[in-house]
Amino acid sequence: MQCASMSFTRVNLGGNIGIPLAVSEQAIIEETSEVERMSFALPEAPLLTIAPTRGWVGLNLKDVWAHRELLYFLTWRDIKIRYKQTALGALWAIIQPLFPMLIFTLFFGRLAKMPSDGIPYSVFAYAGLLPWTYFASAVNNSANSIVGSSNLITKVYFPRMIIPAAAVLAALVDFAIAFLLLAVLMVYHHVAVTASVFLLLPLIAMLTVLSLGIGLLFSGWTVKYRDIRFALPFLVQVWMFATPVIYPASLVPQQWRWVLALNPVTGIVEGFRAALFGRPLPWDFLAYSGLFTLVILVYAAYSFRRLERIFADLI
Amino acid sequence: MRPILQVEGLSKQYQIGSHEAAYFTLRETLMQMFKPRTRAEAKHIWALRNVSFTAQPGDVIGVIGKNGAGKSTLLKILSRITEPTTGRIDLYGRVGSLLEVGTGFHPELSGRENILLNGAILGMRRAEILRKFDEIVAFAEVEKFIDTPVKRYSSGMYLRLAFAVAAFLESEILLVDEVLAVGDAGFQKKCLGKMRDVSASGRTVLFVSHNMAAIEGLCNRCLFISEGILSGDGKPHELVTRYLAAEAAPENAQRDLGEHPGRRGGLKSIMSRVSLRSQSGNPASAIRMGEGISIQVDFDSPNAEIRPSMDFCIKNNYGVPIFTASSRVQKQYRFEAPLHKGSIVCHLADLPLLNGVYSIDLFFGEDYQNTDLIYDAISFEVIEADVFDCGQVPPANSGTIFWPAQFEMLATDVEKVNAARYSD
Numbered sequence: 018m019q020c021a022s023m024s025f026t027r028v029n030l031g032g033n034i035g036i037p038l039a040v041s042e043q044a045i046i047e048e049t050s051e052v053e054r055m056s057f058a059l060p061e062a063p064l065l066t067i068a069p070t071r072g073w074v075g076l077n078l079k080d081v082w083a084h085r086e087l088l089y090f091l092t093w094r095d096i097k098i099r100y101k102q103t104a105l106g107a108l109w110a111i112i113q114p115l116f117p118m119l120i121f122t123l124f125f126g127r128l129a130k131m132p133s134d135g136i137p138y139s140v141f142a143y144a145g146l147l148p149w150t151y152f153a154s155a156v157n158n159s160a161n162s163i164v165g166s167s168n169l170i171t172k173v174y175f176p177r178m179i180i181p182a183a184a185v186l187a188a189l190v191d192f193a194i195a196f197l198l199l200a201v202l203m204v205y206h207h208v209a210v211t212a213s214v215f216l217l218l219p220l221i222a223m224l225t226v227l228s229l230g231i232g233l234l235f236s237g238w239t240v241k242y243r244d245i246r247f248a249l250p251f252l253v254q255v256w257m258f259a260t261p262v263i264y265p266a267s268l269v270p271q272q273w274r275w276v277l278a279l280n281p282v283t284g285i286v287e288g289f290r291a292a293l294f295g296r297p298l299p300w301d302f303l304a305y306s307g308l309f310t311l312v313i314l315v316y317a318a319y320s321f322r323r324l325e326r327i328f329a330d331l332i
Numbered sequence: 333m334r335p336i337l338q339v340e341g342l343s344k345q346y347q348i349g350s351h352e353a354a355y356f357t358l359r360e361t362l363m364q365m366f367k368p369r370t371r372a373e374a375k376h377i378w379a380l381r382n383v384s385f386t387a388q389p390g391d392v393i394g395v396i397g398k399n400g401a402g403k404s405t406l407l408k409i410l411s412r413i414t415e416p417t418t419g420r421i422d423l424y425g426r427v428g429s430l431l432e433v434g435t436g437f438h439p440e441l442s443g444r445e446n447i448l449l450n451g452a453i454l455g456m457r458r459a460e461i462l463r464k465f466d467e468i469v470a471f472a473e474v475e476k477f478i479d480t481p482v483k484r485y486s487s488g489m490y491l492r493l494a495f496a497v498a499a500f501l502e503s504e505i506l507l508v509d510e511v512l513a514v515g516d517a518g519f520q521k522k523c524l525g526k527m528r529d530v531s532a533s534g535r536t537v538l539f540v541s542h543n544m545a546a547i548e549g550l551c552n553r554c555l556f557i558s559e560g561i562l563s564g565d566g567k568p569h570e571l572v573t574r575y576l577a578a579e580a581a582p583e584n585a586q587r588d589l590g591e592h593p594g595r596r597g598g599l600k601s602i603m604s605r606v607s608l609r610s611q612s613g614n615p616a617s618a619i620r621m622g623e624g625i626s627i628q629v630d631f632d633s634p635n636a637e638i639r640p641s642m643d644f645c646i647k648n649n650y651g652v653p654i655f656t657a658s659s660r661v662q663k664q665y666r667f668e669a670p671l672h673k674g675s676i677v678c679h680l681a682d683l684p685l686l687n688g689v690y691s692i693d694l695f696f697g698e699d700y701q702n703t704d705l706i707y708d709a710i711s712f713e714v715i716e717a718d719v720f721d722c723g724q725v726p727p728a729n730s731g732t733i734f735w736p737a738q739f740e741m742l743a744t745d746v747e748k749v750n751a752a753r754y755s756d
Contacts, residue, residue: 087453
């Protein structure tokens with residue numbers, strides 16, 4: 018009975034089997050020899066210890082710094098794919114603040130004769146809508162960024178803060194593109210520029226940090242409460258009307274000015290226009306905005322780190 | 333030698349039950365605040381319980397276990413995607429993880445852009461990626477399409493490119509989860525070859541797979557995880573055998589034949605039960621290539637005594653008969669004693685069947701007369717194994733069975749053959 022008596026000869030063909038002929042062997046051989054030279058010594062102390070954490074934990078900024086290139090690549094990816102397969106491409110970055118500006122100019126500027134601090138209303142509104150659009154899209158995008166990156170979060174480790182940060186930076190690029198139209202509008206309307214225009218840079222930086230703080234805070238919460246995805250766009254819209262974007266802060270009666278000042282974006286938007294049009298900056302508003310920005314960033318970062326550990330289990 | 337990886341008392345608990353939806357809504361949380369706390373609602377399960385092991389540089393450790401046993405949880409904790417509930421891991425090297433080929437690939441981006449992005453996601457420096465760029469492209473064989481969006485790639489090209497990026501990670505510990513579940517045979521061989529290179533260079537690989545042949549062919553050690561507990565740590569061959577014995581679903585290893593739908597109409601039901609055993613004697617519905625199986629048929633004929641004879645026809649999953657084992661044609665197996673009741677066991681040793689699912693037709697009778705006949709009475713699975721001990725499985729579509737052969741070279745040019753022989 019052949020079947021029963023059959024035994025398998027174990028044929029040892031050496032260790033190199035398994036590499037198919039079709040593979041470019043060149044590449045493999047080179048890689049192997051390179052790797053063999055990479056003789057590594059085991060360190061005395063562990064490079065990393067993994068253990069459960071409880072409550073508030075450190076920010077681990079060292080790790081964030083080590084992954085700074087990933088921040089660059091994720092930002093670059095967001096920008097690269099945002100306007101793919103759109104006919105207008107990056108023009109959308111301009112259209113987004115431009116269309117509201119046209120509408121507001123028509124209704125508030127022409128029909129309601131909204132005061133605009135002596136600047137043509139269209140320039141005034143666009144100069145407000147520009148930082149506001151940046152803030153709104155940075156906050157909205159970063160708040161949704163963690164949930165939208167679930168495939169990354171469940172598959173590979175890196176400091177999760179990088180995801181909302183990349184969403185904010187990608188919005189900054191849109192802001193830069195839309196800024197070009199502002200320059201065109203100002204030249205067209207002969208709005209003079211003074212040296213105070215350089216103050217725009219710290220103002221933009223402050224707005225970026227504020228967006229990051231609020232975005233971080235919401236992005237962590239969104240993982241836990243998906244309601245935020247629906248609530249946040251609405252909140253941001255209401256927030257715009259509570260900010261002197263399409264009207265000047267001077268329109269608000271003095272006794273109510275403090276309400277406006279509670280809003281950290283007020284100082285930045287007002288300051289943005291003041292720097293552009295060479296007016297005195299609202300330093301009191303700005304001091305509050307700066308303080309608020311710092312507090313929210315620190316709180317958001319710690320709160321994010323606290324939530325971060327359950328992202329992969331929850332998402 | 334000092335370990336490169338030390339895992340101590342690692343446990344991971346997940347909460348299921350009331351929060352099964354895996355996310356909460358604000359409303360639920362608010363409702364919860366006003367409800368009396370019912371602790372029993374939330375159920376906790378331990379995905380891993382008190383797992384401890386160490387790994388040495390150069391170890392290639394296979395991690396096996398049923399779906400849901402905790403293998404992937406282990407890799408997720410090791411790669412810091414999720415935190416352990418208790419326990420501690422000391423890592424003496426950088427960890428690179430390949431939990432899914434192509435993580436972070438974006439369909440709209442070109443091959444070139446995806447290499448850069450994916451490399452950064454996996455933790456490579458930009459300079460490092462650029463240095464290896466040409467090698468990665470060559471390994472993936474996508475030179476011509478490197479500037480095409482990957483959404484236009486064939487699935488094979490996509491996989492090759494994704495694996496190529498990960499394959500060039502320079503971490504000392506590499507975690508690999510089921511990359512072999514995807515891709516064609518060529519791609520799988522390539523992955524295996526690459527992992528061999530990685531371990532040859534003294535790096536450590538932890539490798540989760542359901543491909544037992546790959547585990548045996550590639551790993552020098554194996555961890556067997558069962559319901560979150562590390563139930564075995566040792567030689568791959570032993571643990572794979574144990575795993576398959578546990579996996580082979582003993583509940584499928586027998587079948588009641590009283591009311592079998594495959595029974596030919598108009599025949600008496602004499603066969604009452606069929607059961608399968610592996611060559612170690614345990615009930616099993618799956619065996620490995622090259623292993624044996626025993627088929628036992630119980631019969632019961634209360635009205636008349638019979639001198640039973642049986643045919644067992646083994647068919648592949650296309651219904652093509654491979655062979656029939658017949659007690660009728662093997663004269664030494666004539667069962668002459670008349671019986672009312674009994675069992676016939678058919679031992680099939682060293683089956684040369686390729687991997688796949690096989691079903692058995694049972695023909696029961698006296699002499700050449702069939703008195704009971706059941707088609708597809710029961711089926712069993714043959715699991716791929718490295719039968720020729722060469723790190724490869726005979727391809728499933730290469731025929732109906734596999735067969736060990738002897739080869740010899742008859743050369744007319746004797747001098748050349750001799751020259752080649754002595755030059756070694």
